Amino acid sequence: MTAPRTRSILLVVGVVGALVAVNLLAHFGPGAALALAVPVAAILLVLGGRLAGLGWREMGLSRTELRAGIPYAVAAVVVVFAIVSVAVAIPATRQFFLSDRFDSATAAAFAALVTIPLQTVLPEELMFRGVLQGSLGRVFGVRWTLTLGALAFGMWHVTSSLGLTAGNEGLSGMLGSGTPGRIAGVLGAVAATSAAGLVFGWLRHRTTSLLAPVALHWALNATGAVGAAVAWHLPT
Template sequence: MSRVPQVVAAVGIPMVWSNWALPALGLGVRGRTVVNAGFATAYGFAFRGEPNWFSAKGFRFGTGSAALVVAGYAAALAIPSVRKGLRDYTDRGPDVSTTEWVAVHIPIGTVYSEELIFRATLDPVLDNAFGSRIGSVLSALTFGLWHITPARSVGDSVPVAVAATAAGGFALGWLRRRTASATAPALLHLAINAGGAIAPRLARSLPTAR
């Protein structure tokens, strides 16, 4: 595949999948997890993804980054005013138990799928085509646009969701480039999303400050 068609396909296919094809299937959370992971695996294979999952450096950077996130959630739960805000955070996994959401759907349907698509596969394609500076920006923007329909489906502001996830994608991409592995961003991504599911539930179980 020549470079221009490869770049167009590598960017366009995830956009079509996330914002049109996957929603059109009308699947529940379990079905979405299965087909999203299948799509990511096929995409990584088609575009020769380079996840390097077993990188010691990736694991080291990832666990360090994840530990910082966990510490941040712990601090938020310890501050009464912040804990009060966490209680009102919207539940994003209402169709399944918290355990299933955190143990299955976040790591497989979200983290594995998105890190294989974006950090392990799209980042190298764009870096090879444009260099790492431009590639990192384009990949982050694509990651943000991937979230248009998901944000709309839960009533979030689309511009805010795109901007926030693009910024997150830029940081995750930096970790991938720093470690040459998708393991580091995957562990950070997992900590952020799993913590975002668990912390509000913990906040609701803790006593209200007087």
């Protein structure tokens, strides 16, 4: 094995190890870590990637790549907002938006404009579609890079989905609120986020830009929050 390939493999191992540590700290660490761990880790991982030799283009962050992603970003936001609007308008699907976290317009707006972009979307895209995908691309071909990145993104959501059914009336009604329902909720969340990670990764590869997956990721999360606030004020 050549020295450059060995360094590339070690980079992947280091990035994955860092993601595991950050995930555990963000969900089981002290109070301050809950809000700061992921955003701070994203910045440190980008800086670490640069020190390890990852280029801005490899992470989808060069100026040219960011410009190339603008049309895809706009299209992603428009399509997602249209789909979620229809889903919230239909009683049969509206119930799945009934999350306790966003039962008020104020909470939903703050989440959509502040918490979601700064604590979730930007950090996760920098870490997964930026540093991880860039480092995986040095070791694997496109298919394996996208697959492994998607699986890692799905596993990242295990801890955050542990209470998923307990805080969502639609899901708890369908899956139950006991241990079997909790397990089903986690498995469903991992499957859904793995699929989303595959789409985000493909967008990153297709556009060579981090902007497109950032826009799609934000649109999905933000419309979920806003859709929940609207759903609570409509008949079920």
